[in-house]
Amino acid sequence: MRLRFAPSPTGxxxxxxxxxxxxxxxxxxxxxxxxxxxxxxxxxxxxxxxxIEQILDALRWLEIxxxxxxFLQSAREQRHRQALAALLESGRAYRCLATAADVKAFKExxxxxxxxxxxxxxxxxxxxxxxxxxxxxxxxxxxxxTVFAHAHLDDPVIARADGSVLYNFxxxxxxxxxxxxxxxxxxxxxxxxxxxxxxxxxxxxxxxGGEDGPPAYAHLPLLHGPDGRKLSKRHGAASVxxxxxxxxxxxAVCNYLALLGWGAGDDQTVLSRxxxxxxxxxxxxxxxxARFDAAxxxxxNGIYIRALPAAELAARLQxxxxxxxxxxxxxxxxxxxxxxxxxxxxxEKIQTLAEFWPLAGFLFERREIDAQAAARHLDRAGRELLMxxxxxxxxxxxxxERQIELALAAIIARExxxxxxxxxxxxxxxxxxxVSPGIFESLAALGREQALERMKDAxxxxxxxxxxxx
RNA sequence: GCCGCCAUCGUCUAGGGGACUAGGACGCCGCCCUCUCACGGCGGUAACACGGGUUCGAAUCCCGUUGGCGGUACCA
Numbered sequence: 343m344r345l346r347f348a349p350s351p352t353g354x355x356x357x358x359x360x361x362x363x364x365x366x367x368x369x370x371x372x373x374x375x376x377x378x379x380x381x382x383x384x385x386x387x388x389x390x391x392x393x394i395e396q397i398l399d400a401l402r403w404l405e406i407x408x409x410x411x412x413f414l415q416s417a418r419e420q421r422h423r424q425a426l427a428a429l430l431e432s433g434r435a436y437r438c439l440a441t442a443a444d445v446k447a448f449k450e451x452x453x454x455x456x457x458x459x460x461x462x463x464x465x466x467x468x469x470x471x472x473x474x475x476x477x478x479x480x481x482x483x484x485x486x487x488t489v490f491a492h493a494h495l496d497d498p499v500i501a502r503a504d505g506s507v508l509y510n511f512x513x514x515x516x517x518x519x520x521x522x523x524x525x526x527x528x529x530x531x532x533x534x535x536x537x538x539x540x541x542x543x544x545x546x547x548x549x550x551g552g553e554d555g556p557p558a559y560a561h562l563p564l565l566h567g568p569d570g571r572k573l574s575k576r577h578g579a580a581s582v583x584x585x586x587x588x589x590x591x592x593x594a595v596c597n598y599l600a601l602l603g604w605g606a607g608d609d610q611t612v613l614s615r616x617x618x619x620x621x622x623x624x625x626x627x628x629x630x631x632a633r634f635d636a637a638x639x640x641x642x643n644g645i646y647i648r649a650l651p652a653a654e655l656a657a658r659l660q661x662x663x664x665x666x667x668x669x670x671x672x673x674x675x676x677x678x679x680x681x682x683x684x685x686x687x688x689x690e691k692i693q694t695l696a697e698f699w700p701l702a703g704f705l706f707e708r709r710e711i712d713a714q715a716a717a718r719h720l721d722r723a724g725r726e727l728l729m730x731x732x733x734x735x736x737x738x739x740x741x742x743e744r745q746i747e748l749a750l751a752a753i754i755a756r757e758x759x760x761x762x763x764x765x766x767x768x769x770x771x772x773x774x775x776x777v778s779p780g781i782f783e784s785l786a787a788l789g790r791e792q793a794l795e796r797m798k799d800a801x802x803x804x805x806x807x808x809x810x811x812x
Numbered sequence: 813g814c815c816g817c818c819a820u821c822g823u824c825u826a827g828g829g830g831a832c833u834a835g836g837a838c839g840c841c842g843c844c845c846u847c848u849c850a851c852g853g854c855g856g857u858a859a860c861a862c863g864g865g866u867u868c869g870a871a872u873c874c875c876g877u878u879g880g881c882g883g884u885a886c887c888a
Contacts, residue, residue, distance in 0.1 A: 385888060490815080611837055632825090780848090
Protein backbone atom coordinates (compact mmCIF):
# COMPACT_ATOMS: atom_id res chain seq x y z
CA MET A 343 0.00 0.00 0.00
CA ARG A 344 1.08 3.54 -0.69
CA LEU A 345 -0.48 5.94 1.75
CA ARG A 346 -0.22 9.60 2.42
CA PHE A 347 -0.87 11.97 5.24
CA ALA A 348 -1.66 15.39 3.86
CA PRO A 349 -2.19 18.00 6.53
CA SER A 350 -2.77 21.63 5.74
CA PRO A 351 -0.44 23.88 7.70
CA THR A 352 -3.15 26.28 8.78
CA GLY A 353 -2.71 25.48 12.45
CA UNK A 354 -1.10 23.07 14.85
CA UNK A 355 -1.63 19.35 14.43
CA UNK A 356 -4.65 18.43 16.50
CA UNK A 357 -5.78 15.05 17.67
CA UNK A 358 -7.98 14.41 14.66
CA UNK A 359 -5.06 14.93 12.33
CA UNK A 360 -2.84 12.90 14.59
CA UNK A 361 -5.24 9.99 14.45
CA UNK A 362 -5.41 10.17 10.66
CA UNK A 363 -1.62 10.19 10.53
CA UNK A 364 -1.46 7.24 12.90
CA UNK A 365 -3.91 5.13 10.92
CA UNK A 366 -2.01 5.79 7.73
CA UNK A 367 1.23 4.98 9.48
CA UNK A 368 -0.08 1.69 10.89
CA UNK A 369 -1.33 0.63 7.48
CA UNK A 370 1.94 1.52 5.80
CA UNK A 371 3.96 -0.43 8.33
CA UNK A 372 1.69 -3.44 8.32
CA UNK A 373 1.63 -3.65 4.54
CA UNK A 374 5.30 -3.01 4.10
CA UNK A 375 4.31 -0.11 1.89
CA UNK A 376 5.13 3.54 2.13
CA UNK A 377 3.81 6.58 3.95
CA UNK A 378 4.12 9.86 2.12
CA UNK A 379 3.95 13.15 3.95
CA UNK A 380 2.56 15.92 1.84
CA UNK A 381 1.92 19.41 3.13
CA UNK A 382 -1.17 20.86 1.50
CA UNK A 383 -0.21 24.48 1.47
CA UNK A 384 -2.19 25.77 -1.49
CA UNK A 385 -4.02 28.14 0.85
CA UNK A 386 -1.36 30.80 0.77
CA UNK A 387 -3.00 33.12 3.27
CA UNK A 388 -3.43 30.64 6.06
CA UNK A 389 -0.40 28.43 5.60
CA UNK A 390 2.78 29.19 7.47
CA UNK A 391 6.25 27.81 7.95
CA UNK A 392 5.78 27.80 11.72
CA UNK A 393 2.75 25.59 11.36
CA ILE A 394 4.67 23.20 9.16
CA GLU A 395 7.40 22.97 11.75
CA GLN A 396 4.83 22.37 14.47
CA ILE A 397 3.25 19.55 12.53
CA LEU A 398 6.61 17.95 11.84
CA ASP A 399 7.49 18.28 15.49
CA ALA A 400 4.24 16.70 16.62
CA LEU A 401 4.76 13.75 14.28
CA ARG A 402 8.30 13.31 15.57
CA TRP A 403 7.06 13.31 19.12
CA LEU A 404 4.44 10.70 18.32
CA GLU A 405 7.11 8.71 16.50
CA ILE A 406 5.04 8.60 13.37
CA UNK A 407 7.65 8.61 10.69
CA UNK A 408 7.21 8.69 6.98
CA UNK A 409 9.05 7.19 4.06
CA UNK A 410 8.69 9.94 1.49
CA UNK A 411 8.53 13.68 1.87
CA UNK A 412 7.71 16.01 3.36
CA PHE A 413 6.61 17.38 0.02
CA LEU A 414 5.19 20.82 -0.33
CA GLN A 415 2.17 20.95 -2.55
CA SER A 416 3.08 24.50 -3.52
CA ALA A 417 6.35 23.20 -4.99
CA ARG A 418 4.41 21.33 -7.66
CA GLU A 419 2.88 24.46 -9.10
CA GLN A 420 4.33 23.89 -12.52
CA ARG A 421 2.92 20.42 -12.79
CA HIS A 422 -0.46 21.66 -11.62
CA ARG A 423 -0.52 24.44 -14.21
CA GLN A 424 0.41 22.01 -16.93
CA ALA A 425 -2.42 19.65 -15.99
CA LEU A 426 -4.76 22.59 -15.75
CA ALA A 427 -3.84 23.76 -19.23
CA ALA A 428 -4.49 20.31 -20.63
CA LEU A 429 -7.91 20.17 -19.02
CA LEU A 430 -8.73 23.62 -20.34
CA GLU A 431 -7.59 22.75 -23.81
CA SER A 432 -9.60 19.56 -23.92
CA GLY A 433 -12.70 21.34 -22.74
CA ARG A 434 -12.93 19.33 -19.52
CA ALA A 435 -12.51 22.61 -17.72
CA TYR A 436 -13.45 26.15 -18.60
CA ARG A 437 -13.00 29.71 -17.44
CA CYS A 438 -16.03 31.29 -15.93
CA LEU A 439 -16.84 34.68 -14.45
CA ALA A 440 -19.66 33.42 -12.24
CA THR A 441 -19.58 34.57 -8.63
CA ALA A 442 -20.99 32.92 -5.56
CA ALA A 443 -24.07 35.09 -5.96
CA ASP A 444 -24.47 33.86 -9.53
CA VAL A 445 -24.32 30.27 -8.35
CA LYS A 446 -26.99 30.98 -5.79
CA ALA A 447 -29.19 32.65 -8.36
CA PHE A 448 -28.73 29.67 -10.66
CA LYS A 449 -29.94 27.34 -7.93
CA GLU A 450 -32.96 29.45 -7.25
CA UNK A 451 -33.88 29.29 -10.88
CA UNK A 452 -33.23 25.60 -11.40
CA UNK A 453 -33.99 24.15 -7.99
CA UNK A 454 -31.66 23.70 -5.09
CA UNK A 455 -30.73 20.13 -5.92
CA UNK A 456 -29.62 21.10 -9.41
CA UNK A 457 -25.85 21.43 -9.72
CA UNK A 458 -24.45 24.69 -11.03
CA UNK A 459 -23.25 24.78 -14.63
CA UNK A 460 -21.35 27.81 -15.72
CA UNK A 461 -20.84 29.41 -19.07
CA UNK A 462 -17.48 29.39 -20.80
CA UNK A 463 -16.54 33.03 -20.56
CA UNK A 464 -12.96 32.52 -21.66
CA UNK A 465 -11.82 34.32 -18.54
CA UNK A 466 -12.21 34.09 -14.78
CA UNK A 467 -11.89 31.20 -12.39
CA UNK A 468 -11.43 27.72 -13.78
CA UNK A 469 -14.20 25.21 -13.25
CA UNK A 470 -14.25 21.52 -13.95
CA UNK A 471 -17.01 20.44 -16.27
CA UNK A 472 -19.12 17.83 -14.54
CA UNK A 473 -20.94 15.55 -16.96
CA UNK A 474 -24.69 16.13 -17.13
CA UNK A 475 -25.53 12.47 -17.07
CA UNK A 476 -24.46 9.65 -14.86
CA UNK A 477 -23.04 9.42 -11.42
CA UNK A 478 -19.79 8.96 -9.59
CA UNK A 479 -19.61 6.19 -7.04
CA UNK A 480 -17.16 6.35 -4.18
CA UNK A 481 -16.27 2.81 -3.19
CA UNK A 482 -15.40 3.55 0.37
CA UNK A 483 -13.54 0.86 2.25
CA UNK A 484 -15.24 1.77 5.49
CA UNK A 485 -18.67 2.91 4.35
CA UNK A 486 -19.31 0.92 1.24
CA UNK A 487 -20.55 2.56 -1.95
CA THR A 488 -21.81 6.11 -1.90
CA VAL A 489 -23.46 7.39 -5.04
CA PHE A 490 -23.25 11.00 -6.16
CA ALA A 491 -25.49 11.92 -9.08
CA HIS A 492 -23.70 14.27 -11.43
CA ALA A 493 -26.84 16.34 -11.77
CA HIS A 494 -26.49 17.31 -8.11
CA LEU A 495 -22.86 18.34 -8.33
CA ASP A 496 -21.78 21.90 -9.04
CA ASP A 497 -19.02 22.45 -11.55
CA PRO A 498 -16.31 22.95 -8.95
CA VAL A 499 -13.80 25.75 -9.12
CA ILE A 500 -10.44 24.06 -9.43
CA ALA A 501 -8.23 27.12 -9.87
CA ARG A 502 -8.39 30.82 -9.23
CA ALA A 503 -8.48 33.29 -12.07
CA ASP A 504 -4.72 33.76 -11.76
CA GLY A 505 -4.20 30.07 -12.36
CA SER A 506 -3.30 29.09 -8.82
CA VAL A 507 -4.87 25.75 -8.10
CA LEU A 508 -7.33 24.82 -5.39
CA TYR A 509 -7.36 21.87 -3.08
CA ASN A 510 -9.74 19.56 -4.89
CA PHE A 511 -7.67 19.78 -8.02
CA UNK A 512 -4.21 19.72 -6.51
CA UNK A 513 -4.93 16.82 -4.23
CA UNK A 514 -6.28 14.70 -7.06
CA UNK A 515 -3.29 15.36 -9.30
CA UNK A 516 -0.87 14.77 -6.44
CA UNK A 517 -2.46 11.50 -5.39
CA UNK A 518 -2.09 10.38 -8.96
CA UNK A 519 1.51 11.60 -9.24
CA UNK A 520 2.47 10.07 -5.92
CA UNK A 521 0.87 6.80 -7.00
CA UNK A 522 -1.16 6.72 -3.82
CA UNK A 523 -3.04 3.45 -3.55
CA UNK A 524 -5.16 4.25 -0.50
CA UNK A 525 -6.48 7.58 0.66
CA UNK A 526 -7.31 7.38 4.35
CA UNK A 527 -8.67 10.65 5.70
CA UNK A 528 -11.47 12.23 7.67
CA UNK A 529 -15.08 11.86 6.71
CA UNK A 530 -15.36 15.58 6.09
CA UNK A 531 -13.70 14.83 2.77
CA UNK A 532 -16.31 12.34 1.62
CA UNK A 533 -18.35 14.92 -0.27
CA UNK A 534 -15.18 16.17 -1.94
CA UNK A 535 -14.28 12.76 -3.23
CA UNK A 536 -16.50 12.71 -6.33
CA UNK A 537 -14.94 16.00 -7.44
CA UNK A 538 -11.49 14.55 -7.01
CA UNK A 539 -12.48 11.38 -8.75
CA UNK A 540 -13.78 13.43 -11.67
CA UNK A 541 -10.48 15.33 -11.85
CA UNK A 542 -8.57 12.08 -11.81
CA UNK A 543 -10.77 10.62 -14.48
CA UNK A 544 -10.30 13.62 -16.74
CA UNK A 545 -6.57 13.70 -16.12
CA UNK A 546 -6.17 10.03 -16.92
CA UNK A 547 -8.18 10.37 -20.10
CA UNK A 548 -5.78 13.06 -21.18
CA UNK A 549 -2.86 10.82 -20.41
CA UNK A 550 -1.75 12.89 -17.44
CA GLY A 551 -1.77 10.02 -14.98
CA GLY A 552 0.45 7.01 -14.88
CA GLU A 553 -0.63 3.43 -15.23
CA ASP A 554 -2.46 3.41 -11.93
CA GLY A 555 -6.17 3.87 -11.50
CA PRO A 556 -7.66 6.13 -8.89
CA PRO A 557 -6.78 5.32 -5.28
CA ALA A 558 -9.10 3.42 -2.99
CA TYR A 559 -10.74 5.63 -0.38
CA ALA A 560 -11.43 5.14 3.28
CA HIS A 561 -13.14 7.90 5.21
CA LEU A 562 -12.66 7.87 8.93
CA PRO A 563 -15.40 8.94 11.29
CA LEU A 564 -14.87 12.43 12.59
CA LEU A 565 -13.60 13.16 16.05
CA HIS A 566 -15.93 15.29 18.09
CA GLY A 567 -15.29 17.55 21.02
CA PRO A 568 -17.24 17.43 24.27
CA ASP A 569 -19.89 19.52 22.56
CA GLY A 570 -20.47 16.81 19.98
CA ARG A 571 -19.24 18.88 17.09
CA LYS A 572 -16.43 18.32 14.68
CA LEU A 573 -13.11 18.83 16.32
CA SER A 574 -11.00 21.40 14.57
CA LYS A 575 -8.38 23.96 15.29
CA ARG A 576 -10.99 26.55 15.88
CA HIS A 577 -13.28 24.26 17.76
CA GLY A 578 -11.86 23.48 21.17
CA ALA A 579 -9.55 20.82 19.85
CA ALA A 580 -6.62 19.62 21.82
CA SER A 581 -3.47 20.03 19.80
CA VAL A 582 -0.79 17.41 20.09
CA UNK A 583 1.38 20.02 21.74
CA UNK A 584 -1.22 20.52 24.45
CA UNK A 585 -1.26 16.83 25.22
CA UNK A 586 2.48 16.97 25.52
CA UNK A 587 2.28 19.90 27.89
CA UNK A 588 -0.20 18.01 30.02
CA UNK A 589 2.43 15.37 30.57
CA UNK A 590 1.00 12.61 28.43
CA UNK A 591 3.26 9.97 26.97
CA UNK A 592 3.33 9.70 23.17
CA UNK A 593 2.83 5.94 23.29
CA ALA A 594 -0.27 6.39 25.44
CA VAL A 595 -1.59 9.04 23.08
CA CYS A 596 -1.10 6.74 20.10
CA ASN A 597 -2.75 3.85 21.90
CA TYR A 598 -5.71 6.00 22.83
CA LEU A 599 -6.01 7.56 19.39
CA ALA A 600 -5.98 4.13 17.81
CA LEU A 601 -8.97 3.23 19.95
CA LEU A 602 -10.93 6.30 18.90
CA GLY A 603 -12.81 4.86 16.00
CA TRP A 604 -11.28 1.43 15.96
CA GLY A 605 -11.24 -1.61 18.20
CA ALA A 606 -9.13 -4.72 18.14
CA GLY A 607 -12.21 -6.89 18.17
CA ASP A 608 -11.50 -8.56 21.46
CA ASP A 609 -11.61 -6.50 24.60
CA GLN A 610 -8.01 -5.46 24.62
CA THR A 611 -7.44 -1.79 25.23
CA VAL A 612 -3.78 -1.59 26.07
CA LEU A 613 -1.94 -2.19 22.82
CA SER A 614 1.70 -1.57 22.04
CA ARG A 615 2.79 0.02 18.82
CA UNK A 616 3.74 -3.41 17.49
CA UNK A 617 0.38 -4.86 18.40
CA UNK A 618 -1.37 -1.97 16.73
CA UNK A 619 0.58 -2.50 13.56
CA UNK A 620 -0.17 -6.19 13.60
CA UNK A 621 -3.86 -5.87 14.36
CA UNK A 622 -5.10 -2.68 12.76
CA UNK A 623 -7.40 -3.07 9.78
CA UNK A 624 -9.67 -0.65 7.95
CA UNK A 625 -12.45 -3.23 8.09
CA UNK A 626 -12.67 -2.77 11.82
CA UNK A 627 -12.80 1.01 11.73
CA UNK A 628 -16.06 2.30 13.11
CA UNK A 629 -18.47 4.42 11.09
CA UNK A 630 -19.64 6.48 14.05
CA UNK A 631 -18.08 9.73 15.06
CA ALA A 632 -16.14 9.48 18.29
CA ARG A 633 -15.86 11.88 21.15
CA PHE A 634 -12.49 12.67 22.62
CA ASP A 635 -12.49 11.54 26.26
CA ALA A 636 -9.65 13.15 28.19
CA ALA A 637 -10.38 11.10 31.31
CA UNK A 638 -9.81 7.82 29.52
CA UNK A 639 -6.62 9.07 27.96
CA UNK A 640 -5.33 10.00 31.40
CA UNK A 641 -6.20 6.57 32.72
CA UNK A 642 -4.35 4.93 29.85
CA ASN A 643 -1.42 7.24 30.41
CA GLY A 644 -1.26 6.12 34.02
CA ILE A 645 -0.98 2.53 32.85
CA TYR A 646 1.93 3.47 30.62
CA ILE A 647 3.66 5.47 33.34
CA ARG A 648 3.49 2.57 35.75
CA ALA A 649 4.81 0.19 33.12
CA LEU A 650 7.94 2.28 32.56
CA PRO A 651 11.20 1.23 34.23
CA ALA A 652 11.95 3.81 36.94
CA ALA A 653 15.08 4.95 35.15
CA GLU A 654 13.11 5.55 31.98
CA LEU A 655 10.45 7.45 33.88
CA ALA A 656 13.17 9.59 35.43
CA ALA A 657 14.54 10.38 31.98
CA ARG A 658 11.10 11.34 30.72
CA LEU A 659 10.53 13.54 33.76
CA GLN A 660 13.85 15.21 33.24
CA UNK A 661 13.01 16.07 29.65
CA UNK A 662 9.47 17.06 30.52
CA UNK A 663 10.44 19.44 33.28
CA UNK A 664 13.15 20.97 31.14
CA UNK A 665 10.71 21.94 28.40
CA UNK A 666 7.32 22.15 30.06
CA UNK A 667 8.07 23.16 33.63
CA UNK A 668 11.30 25.14 33.31
CA UNK A 669 10.56 26.93 36.58
CA UNK A 670 11.50 23.72 38.37
CA UNK A 671 14.51 22.83 36.30
CA UNK A 672 16.93 24.55 38.66
CA UNK A 673 15.74 22.78 41.77
CA UNK A 674 15.90 19.52 39.88
CA UNK A 675 19.43 20.21 38.73
CA UNK A 676 20.59 20.78 42.28
CA UNK A 677 19.78 17.18 43.23
CA UNK A 678 20.35 15.12 40.11
CA UNK A 679 20.91 11.93 42.05
CA UNK A 680 17.49 12.20 43.65
CA UNK A 681 15.37 12.02 40.54
CA UNK A 682 15.51 8.29 40.01
CA UNK A 683 14.39 7.60 43.53
CA UNK A 684 11.73 10.28 43.47
CA UNK A 685 10.39 8.83 40.24
CA UNK A 686 10.32 5.36 41.69
CA UNK A 687 8.33 6.33 44.76
CA UNK A 688 5.93 8.52 42.78
CA UNK A 689 5.32 6.20 39.89
CA GLU A 690 2.17 4.54 41.08
CA LYS A 691 0.66 7.79 42.25
CA ILE A 692 0.82 9.91 39.14
CA GLN A 693 -1.14 9.72 35.95
CA THR A 694 0.80 12.27 33.96
CA LEU A 695 4.31 13.66 34.00
CA ALA A 696 2.85 17.00 35.01
CA GLU A 697 1.64 15.54 38.29
CA PHE A 698 5.09 14.60 39.43
CA TRP A 699 6.28 17.93 40.72
CA PRO A 700 3.22 18.79 42.78
CA LEU A 701 3.53 15.40 44.43
CA ALA A 702 7.26 15.01 44.89
CA GLY A 703 8.77 18.42 44.26
CA PHE A 704 9.26 18.89 48.01
CA LEU A 705 12.14 16.43 47.79
CA PHE A 706 14.02 18.96 45.67
CA GLU A 707 12.97 22.24 47.14
CA ARG A 708 11.40 23.23 50.38
CA ARG A 709 7.98 24.74 50.08
CA GLU A 710 5.58 26.52 52.31
CA ILE A 711 3.25 24.51 54.45
CA ASP A 712 -0.32 24.54 53.27
CA ALA A 713 -2.42 26.37 55.86
CA GLN A 714 -5.31 23.95 55.70
CA ALA A 715 -3.09 20.93 56.04
CA ALA A 716 -1.34 22.54 59.01
CA ALA A 717 -4.59 23.41 60.71
CA ARG A 718 -5.76 19.90 60.34
CA HIS A 719 -2.65 17.89 61.17
CA LEU A 720 -0.40 20.16 63.18
CA ASP A 721 -2.80 20.72 66.02
CA ARG A 722 -1.78 20.10 69.60
CA ALA A 723 -1.99 16.32 69.34
CA GLY A 724 -0.24 16.33 66.01
CA ARG A 725 2.61 18.43 67.27
CA GLU A 726 2.99 16.19 70.28
CA LEU A 727 3.46 13.19 68.04
CA LEU A 728 5.64 15.12 65.62
CA MET A 729 7.93 15.86 68.53
CA UNK A 730 8.21 12.17 69.34
CA UNK A 731 8.92 11.42 65.70
CA UNK A 732 11.60 14.08 65.67
CA UNK A 733 13.35 12.49 68.63
CA UNK A 734 13.10 9.02 67.19
CA UNK A 735 14.35 9.97 63.77
CA UNK A 736 17.30 11.84 65.20
CA UNK A 737 18.79 8.63 66.37
CA UNK A 738 17.39 6.28 63.80
CA UNK A 739 20.30 4.37 62.31
CA UNK A 740 20.62 3.74 59.43
CA UNK A 741 18.24 6.35 58.10
CA UNK A 742 16.54 4.09 55.60
CA GLU A 743 12.98 3.04 54.91
CA ARG A 744 13.15 -0.07 57.04
CA GLN A 745 14.59 1.58 60.13
CA ILE A 746 12.35 4.60 59.80
CA GLU A 747 9.32 2.38 59.70
CA LEU A 748 10.46 0.49 62.80
CA ALA A 749 11.21 3.66 64.69
CA LEU A 750 7.84 5.18 63.90
CA ALA A 751 5.98 1.95 64.54
CA ALA A 752 7.41 1.94 68.03
CA ILE A 753 5.88 5.35 68.69
CA ILE A 754 2.53 4.24 67.39
CA ALA A 755 2.59 1.22 69.69
CA ARG A 756 3.75 3.19 72.70
CA GLU A 757 1.32 6.08 72.24
CA UNK A 758 -1.53 3.82 71.17
CA UNK A 759 -2.49 6.01 68.22
CA UNK A 760 -3.54 5.23 64.72
CA UNK A 761 -0.73 5.28 62.16
CA UNK A 762 -2.24 8.23 60.34
CA UNK A 763 -2.18 10.32 63.49
CA UNK A 764 1.58 10.17 63.44
CA UNK A 765 2.27 10.03 59.72
CA UNK A 766 0.14 12.95 58.62
CA UNK A 767 1.86 15.53 60.82
CA UNK A 768 5.21 14.30 59.54
CA UNK A 769 3.98 14.42 55.98
CA UNK A 770 2.72 17.96 56.32
CA UNK A 771 5.94 19.02 57.99
CA UNK A 772 8.26 17.67 55.30
CA UNK A 773 6.08 17.91 52.19
CA UNK A 774 4.02 20.92 53.12
CA UNK A 775 0.89 19.10 52.06
CA UNK A 776 -1.34 16.27 53.20
CA VAL A 777 -0.48 14.28 50.09
CA SER A 778 2.87 12.77 49.20
CA PRO A 779 4.49 9.49 48.29
CA GLY A 780 4.74 6.91 51.08
CA ILE A 781 6.03 8.48 54.25
CA PHE A 782 8.95 6.11 54.90
CA GLU A 783 10.16 6.41 51.33
CA SER A 784 9.72 10.15 51.43
CA LEU A 785 11.70 10.54 54.64
CA ALA A 786 14.48 8.32 53.43
CA ALA A 787 14.68 10.09 50.11
CA LEU A 788 14.71 13.51 51.75
CA GLY A 789 17.50 12.57 54.10
CA ARG A 790 17.79 12.98 57.83
CA GLU A 791 19.12 16.48 57.85
CA GLN A 792 16.41 18.03 55.72
CA ALA A 793 13.68 15.97 57.37
CA LEU A 794 14.67 16.99 60.88
CA GLU A 795 15.09 20.62 59.92
CA ARG A 796 11.67 20.82 58.37
CA MET A 797 10.05 19.01 61.27
CA LYS A 798 11.65 21.31 63.77
CA ASP A 799 10.57 24.39 61.87
CA ALA A 800 7.07 23.08 61.51
CA UNK A 801 6.97 22.50 65.24
CA UNK A 802 8.04 26.05 65.92
CA UNK A 803 5.86 27.87 63.46
CA UNK A 804 2.80 25.87 64.31
CA UNK A 805 3.41 26.48 68.00
CA UNK A 806 3.64 30.19 67.32
CA UNK A 807 0.53 30.03 65.27
CA UNK A 808 -1.25 28.22 68.08
CA UNK A 809 -0.15 30.83 70.57
CA UNK A 810 -1.38 33.59 68.31
CA UNK A 811 -4.70 31.91 67.87
CA UNK A 812 -5.04 31.91 71.61
C1' G B 813 -32.58 24.77 1.70
C1' C B 814 -29.84 21.02 -1.04
C1' C B 815 -26.30 16.72 -1.24
C1' G B 816 -24.19 13.06 1.84
C1' C B 817 -22.71 10.21 6.27
C1' C B 818 -24.14 8.24 10.96
C1' A B 819 -27.46 6.16 15.00
C1' U B 820 -25.94 0.10 21.31
C1' C B 821 -24.69 2.38 28.60
C1' G B 822 -22.67 9.66 30.13
C1' U B 823 -18.03 8.28 26.78
C1' C B 824 -15.11 4.59 23.50
C1' U B 825 -16.93 0.13 21.86
C1' A B 826 -18.35 -5.77 21.29
C1' G B 827 -22.38 -7.50 18.51
C1' G B 828 -22.84 -8.86 11.57
C1' G B 829 -31.02 -13.16 12.61
C1' G B 830 -31.50 -17.44 17.58
C1' A B 831 -25.28 -18.25 21.94
C1' C B 832 -28.36 -11.19 24.50
C1' U B 833 -31.90 -11.82 31.20
C1' A B 834 -26.90 -7.09 25.32
C1' G B 835 -20.28 -8.21 26.82
C1' G B 836 -15.67 -5.14 27.84
C1' A B 837 -13.15 -0.44 28.97
C1' C B 838 -13.24 4.78 30.96
C1' G B 839 -16.21 7.61 34.26
C1' C B 840 -19.41 7.44 38.44
C1' C B 841 -21.11 4.89 43.22
C1' G B 842 -20.14 1.27 47.21
C1' C B 843 -16.90 -2.20 49.72
C1' C B 844 -11.92 -4.24 50.61
C1' C B 845 -6.63 -3.08 50.92
C1' U B 846 -4.29 1.22 53.34
C1' C B 847 0.20 6.24 56.53
C1' U B 848 -2.18 10.51 52.71
C1' C B 849 -3.05 10.19 47.61
C1' A B 850 -2.94 6.68 44.27
C1' C B 851 -2.46 1.59 42.66
C1' G B 852 -4.79 -3.06 43.06
C1' G B 853 -9.15 -6.33 44.11
C1' C B 854 -14.50 -7.11 44.43
C1' G B 855 -19.43 -5.45 43.48
C1' G B 856 -22.95 -1.96 41.47
C1' U B 857 -25.21 1.97 38.17
C1' A B 858 -26.20 2.52 32.99
C1' A B 859 -27.71 1.51 26.33
C1' C B 860 -30.04 -1.37 21.41
C1' A B 861 -33.53 6.72 19.13
C1' C B 862 -38.78 5.98 17.35
C1' G B 863 -42.42 3.68 13.96
C1' G B 864 -43.46 0.24 10.36
C1' G B 865 -42.20 -4.09 7.79
C1' U B 866 -39.36 -9.10 6.47
C1' U B 867 -38.93 -13.61 9.52
C1' C B 868 -40.98 -19.02 13.48
C1' G B 869 -37.42 -15.42 15.61
C1' A B 870 -34.33 -8.89 15.00
C1' A B 871 -29.68 -4.79 18.51
C1' U B 872 -28.54 -7.39 14.03
C1' C B 873 -31.98 -7.15 7.25
C1' C B 874 -35.45 -3.34 4.53
C1' C B 875 -38.36 1.31 4.53
C1' G B 876 -39.82 5.72 6.91
C1' U B 877 -39.48 9.37 10.89
C1' U B 878 -36.59 11.89 14.27
C1' G B 879 -31.97 13.35 15.78
C1' G B 880 -26.66 14.27 15.27
C1' C B 881 -22.74 15.40 12.10
C1' G B 882 -20.28 16.74 7.53
C1' G B 883 -20.26 19.17 2.83
C1' U B 884 -22.47 22.89 0.11
C1' A B 885 -15.81 28.51 -0.57
C1' C B 886 -11.87 31.54 -6.27
C1' C B 887 -10.36 27.05 2.52
C1' A B 888 -8.14 22.42 3.29
